[in-house]
Amino acid sequence: MVSRIDRKRVVDTALRLLNEVGLDGLTLRGIAKELNVQAPALYWHFKNKQELLDEMATEMTRRMAGSLDGGPAAGPYGGTWQEMLLGSCRTMRRELLGYRDGGKVFSGTRMTDGAATGPLDFVMTCLTEAGFTLDAAVRAWWTAYNFTVGVVIEEQSVHPVPGQREIRDPAYDQSERERRIGAEYPLAAQAGREMFGDLEQGFEAGLRIIVAGIEATVGPDAAG
Incomplete structure (x- = not known):
């Protein structure tokens, strides 16, 4: 199975969404909705929110x-x-x-x-x-x-x-x-x-x- 999204797209979307909802409001479910995919699709790239935050900080x-x-x-x-x-x-x-x-x-x-x-x-x-x-x-x-x-x-x-x-x-x-x-x-x-x-x-x-x-x-x- 090939994911329709990649890590960079997930992170770019997460950083954009961060400015709208803040850290407390940022969820994998919300990011998935923004990308028009099911939440499990994100787990191909990030096991949990902390892994995503690590990649977001690295992209920053x-x-x-x-x-x-x-x-x-x-x-x-x-x-x-x-x-x-x-x-x-x-x-x-x-x-x-x-x-x-x-x-x-x-x-x-x-x-x-x-x-x-x-x-x-x-x-x-x-x-x-x-x-x-x-x-x-x-x-x-x-x-x-x-x-x-x-x-x-x-x-x-x-x-x-x-x-x-x-x-x-x-x-x-x-x-x-x-x-x-x-x-x-x-x-x-x-x-x-x-x-x-x-x-x-x-x-x-x-x-x-x-x-x-x-x-x-x-x-x-x-x-x-």
């Missing part, structure tokens, strides 16, 4: 790879390792925000091929050529990487629909939050505006803290 990586490894879409990051790290994290955030729940899909999944190795080697090469030991380069990238993915997950909780920043989850109504906890916990109430207000500014500020910490602790010019 393939799509962003050219931007992360200095390919044609990357643009000039500049000549320093700091600019490279800032540019790579900004690119990753932008790409993941293009998918509803993109941070959650990307986090904790396993690559099904070597799509991530080119970008990783590019970053390691830039850092080691700048004077990092390989161990320090790995720690630096892993810290910045996890910060970026974590911020995207939080950001997509506030603004769940890609490209529609005007849509904000009502749970993040800061005025209501301050009314509810402000009397007893005034500083925590005020902190919410910094954490969930201008998310672009918050990401940039946090990223620069990460880079400054790398400079001070494991960078080539770090003291002792």
Whole structure:
């Protein structure tokens, strides 16, 4: 028996449907309906939803790879390792925000091929050529990487629909939050505006803290 669909078509459909229904609403049955096939047909390609999510994350990586490894879409990051790290994290955030729940899909999944190795080697090469030991380069990238993915997950909780920043989850109504906890916990109430207000500014500020910490602790010019 030959399936009328292939893995790529299933994954492309799943990524498109993800933007409509989100991760919680994404089901193999829904994908099958979108493809006009019976759900069992998908099991020729994916044993379960986790296998599909792994392939979706890998396809997301393939799509962003050219931007992360200095390919044609990357643009000039500049000549320093700091600019490279800032540019790579900004690119990753932008790409993941293009998918509803993109941070959650990307986090904790396993690559099904070597799509991530080119970008990783590019970053390691830039850092080691700048004077990092390989161990320090790995720690630096892993810290910045996890910060970026974590911020995207939080950001997509506030603004769940890609490209529609005007849509904000009502749970993040800061005025209501301050009314509810402000009397007893005034500083925590005020902190919410910094954490969930201008998310672009918050990401940039946090990223620069990460880079400054790398400079001070494991960078080539770090003291002792």
